[in-house]
Amino acid sequence: MKKALSLVLLTGLAGGLLSGCGNSGGDSSPQASGSPTSAPSQASETASSAPAKKDITLSYLASQDWIKDAEMKLAEKFEEQTGIHIDYQIVPSDQYSNVLKAKLASGEAPDIFGGQSGKFDLGPLYDVENNAVDLSGEEWVQREDPLFVEQTSWNSKVYALTIWDPSASWIMVYNKPLFAKLGLSAPKSYEEFLKACEAIKASGVTPIYEPVSDGWHHVLWFPEIGVRYEQLEAGLADKLIANQEKFENAAVLEQSLSQFSELVQKGYFGEYAFSNTYADTEKNMADGKYAMTLYNIGLPAQIEKAVPGSKASDYGFFPIPLMDNQSLNVNPAAPSKFISSSSKHIEEAKQYFSFLTEPDNLQFLLDNEPKFTTLNFKDVKAKFNDEQRAFFDTYGQTSGTVYQTAINYVNPQWMDIGKDMAAMMNKQMTPKDILKNIDKRRDQQAKTAGDSNWK
C-alpha cells in the first residue's frame, strides 16, 4: 500500500510541483513594463484595440463582497480581448487586513489589491507612497466623482480606482405592507421609532433584523450618523481629529450608543441577533418575520431577485433614527482597487482599470449588480425607482460624511468596536467603556504613526 502511495505521489505530483516552479519563474522574467509589447499607454481608453494577446496573469487580492459577479464577467471579457487573465484571490473579510498587511510588508503584494479608501487611512494603512502606483494621470480620474477621488488621494496624488455606488448609504429599509397594517409610517424621531418598534413587537414580528454574527454590521449604527453628531455639536469632528476632544467626553456619542443599547435591551433585535447572518438578510426580510433592517438602498431589488414572489416595491426607506437623525449619511470611502508598485505588470493592470471604466462596461456592471443603483462615474444611467428617488428627495437635502471616514483612526478599529458593541449588547460593557476603548486604540495608532497632534 505504502509503495503504491509513494509511487503515485512521486511520479505524478513531483511533476505538478515542477510545473509550479516553472510558473513562478515565468512571473519573474523581465517583460511587462518596459517591453514594447505592452504598448497601450495610460490613455488607452479602448483596450479592445490592444494589438497582440499576451499570456499574462494579474493576481488580484480582495476581501469577500468587494468583487461583484458582474466584474468577474467583465474580467473574462477582458481576457478574451487581451489574453490577460485576472486571478482573483478572495479572502474572508476577517482575515483580509492581516493578509494584505503581511503581503505589503513583505514587498510581495499581488499585482492588484483591494482596500477601503479613506483620506486618513491611505498613508498609515497602506503606505501608498511606497506600495501603490500613482494613477493621477489616468483618463478615468476625470470622470470619477471628485468626492470619491478625494478619498483615494494622498498628498494630492490619486492611488486607487473606486467603482462603487455613491447612493449606497446605510439606511433603514422597512416592510411597507407591514407598517401599513399596523397604521405606522416612517418614523421622524427616535421617540416615534421606539413607538413603531413597540407596536411591531406587540404584533408578533421582530422589529429589526440585525446580523451581529458577521462582526461588522451592528457597528454601522454608531459611526454612520456622523452628520447628526455634527448638527448637534458643531465642530466635534474637527476637535476629535486634532485630538482636542476625546470620544469619551462627547455626550452626543455616549447618548447615541445608549440609544442603540436601549433598542437591544427592549428586545427589538429579537432573540436571534447574535446568530443572524448578513448573507441571510434577503431571505429573512422577505419572510416577513422582521420589519426593518439597516441596509443599502439596493436591498429591495436584491430581495426580489433572491426570493421568488417578493416585490421590491414593498419596501421603503428612512435614515438611521438614532439621535432623531433625519439627514442622509454619505460615505465616499469605499472598497477600491490599487496597483501594487512592486508589480511586474503595472501597464497591464492600468489597462484593466481603463477597461473596467469604459462607459459601456460601467453600465454593464451597474445593470448586472443588484446591489448597485448608480455609480460614482459620469454618464452612467442610474436605475432608481420611485421609492428610491423619493427617499433622496426627502432626506438628501442635508447630508454629511460618516464618522469612520470623517474621523481619523476609526475605520481601522472597526472590528474591535464591533466586539465592544457586542459586549455591550450582552451587558458586559457600558457605552462609556466603548468610547474609552476607541480613544485608547486611537491613541495607540496615532502615537505609532507619529501624529503631531498626539505629542
Add this chain to the structure above:
Amino acid sequence: MYPFYFIAIALIFYVAFAVVPSLMGIYLSFTDWNSYAKAINFIGLDNYRTIFSSDENYMHGIRNTAVFTVATIVLKTIIGLLLALMVNRGIRMKSFHRVVLFMPSVIPMLVVGIIFKSIYEPQHGLINEALRAIGLSSWTQHWLSDVRWAFKSVIAVDVWKGAGYIMVILLAGLQAISSSYYEAADIDGAGFWKKLRYITLPLLMPSLTVTTVLNLLYGLKIFDTVYVLTNGGPGYATDVVYTQVFSQFSLGSYGVGTALITVLFVIMTLMGFFAVKLMSREEQG
C-alpha cells in the same frame, strides 16, 4: 557510523523556518514595531507591561486559554481512555468503531467549524431541533452566541474532534500491556476497577504522558477551533491568546502581537517541561 549530517538536514530546515522567525519575534517584542512607522525603536518591556496590565483584556485571553487547555485535557483523556478500554475489549464491530471514532480528527477544522455552526444554529440547527422534537424545548440554547454557552460549545467541538485521536494513542498503549498481568489478576480474583487501578493505569502512564503533553501543547496554541466557530465572540467571551494575537496584527501593533506569542511560548515550554517531569516521576513511584 552516525554522521552529524543525518541530523543536520532536519536541523537546518527547522532552525531556518521555525527557530529564526521565533527569535526575530522575541527581539521585535521589545520594540514598537508596527504597520504605521518605518523605523523600529527599542522600547524595553513596554509591550509586556501592556499585556500584564489590569486595564487590558489580555489576561482574560490567557485565562480562557488555560481553561480551554485544562478542560480539553481532562475531557479528551477521560473519553479517550474509556473508548480505548472499550475498543480493546470484546466489543462487537471493533474495527468499525475504531475507524468511526478516529474519523472526526481527520476532517479539517475549517470544515468542522462550518458544520458545527449549522448544528448549533439556534432556530433550525440540529441540536435545538432535536431538543424540541423530544419535548425539551426549554433546554434549547443559543449555543455560540450566548456568553454562558459559547465557550463550552467551542470546547465541546474540540473534544468531539480530538477524543478519537487520544483513543488511538491510548489503545496502542493498552495493546502493549502483556495479558499475563491480567491473567495473574484474574487468578487473584481482582475486579474491573482493581485491574484498572493497579495494572492498566500504571502501565499506561507513558502513553498518558504522551497524550497529556500533546493535548497541553495543542490547547495552549489553540486558534482554529475558536476562530472558525466564534472568532473570539460574542464580544470578547471566547477570546484566547492566539485570537488576540491576530487582532493585534490587524490593528498593526506587531510589537504587542509578537510579545503575546512570546509569552505563550514561555508558558508552553514551562508547562510542557513540568508535565513531562511530573508524569515521569509518577511513573516511577
Add this chain to the structure above:
Amino acid sequence: MKSKRLQAAVANVAIGAISLIALIPILLIVINAFKTGAEASSMSFALPRSFRFDNFATVVEKGKLGRSFLNSFAYSGLAAIFCILFSAMAAFALSRNRSRLNRMLYFFIILGIALPLNYFTLIDVMKWTHLMNTRAGIVVLYMVTQIPFSIFILFGFVGGVPKELDEAGVIDGCGPVRLFFKVIFPVLRPAAVTVFILAFLNTWNEFLLPLYYLNSAQKWPMTLAVYNFFGQFQQSWNLVSADIILTILPVLIVYLLGQRFIIAGMTSGAVKG
C-alpha cells in the same frame, strides 16, 4: 458471569452511542449534499426528495476543486515524504549516538512542538530564501511544521531497533548511508507510515500558511478553496455540503487505507519512547 455479560452490553451500547455522535455531523453533510437549495436551507436530517447529483458537478466547476485537490495532494504528499526521510535520518543518528550535544539537540527540536508560528517574521525568512509565493515554499513550511513531532515518534521507535543490526551492517561493509537506507529504514517502515499519514493529514487540514504565503488562487489548496467557496455560497447549504464532502473524501480514504498503520506505528513508536 452474568455481570460480565451486562458489562459487555453496556459497553456495546455506550460505544455505539459515541460512534453515532462522531458520525452524525458527517451524515448530516452527506444527506444535505444531495438536496436542492431550498430543501437544504434548514440543514435537517429529512431525506432529500430526489437525489441531486448535479450539486457535485456544480461544486467541482465553481469551486475549482480539481486544481486545488492536486495542489493539496502535492503539498501534503511531498511534505510528508521529505518529512519522514529527514526526520528518520535525524532520529536515527540522535537516538544511536547519545552524546551530550545530541541530547541537547533532541530537546531543542522537540521544543518545536510547542513553538508558536510567527506569521509576520516568517515572511522575511521566506523572502530571503526566495520561497515566498512558491509551491515549494509551502512544501518546505509544511515539512518543517511536522518535523519536531515526527522526530519525537521516530526517536522512540529507533530505540526499539536492536543495535546488533547496525553492527551486522558494519561487518557487511555498509557506510552510514547504505546502513540507513538498506538496513534501518526498512525496519522503521511501520513508524514511517504512521508519520507519513499523520503529517499528510495535518498538513491537508492546514489553511493559514497558504493564505499568507501564496499569491495566487491557482496555487491554493483544498481547505482554502472551501473557505472561499463558503464565503461565496453560504446561502446554498447543499453546495457547501457537496463541497465539504469532496474535500474530506480524500483524507478519509487515506485514513481508511492507512488506519491500521497508525495504530501499529504508535504502538511501537511513541509509546515506548
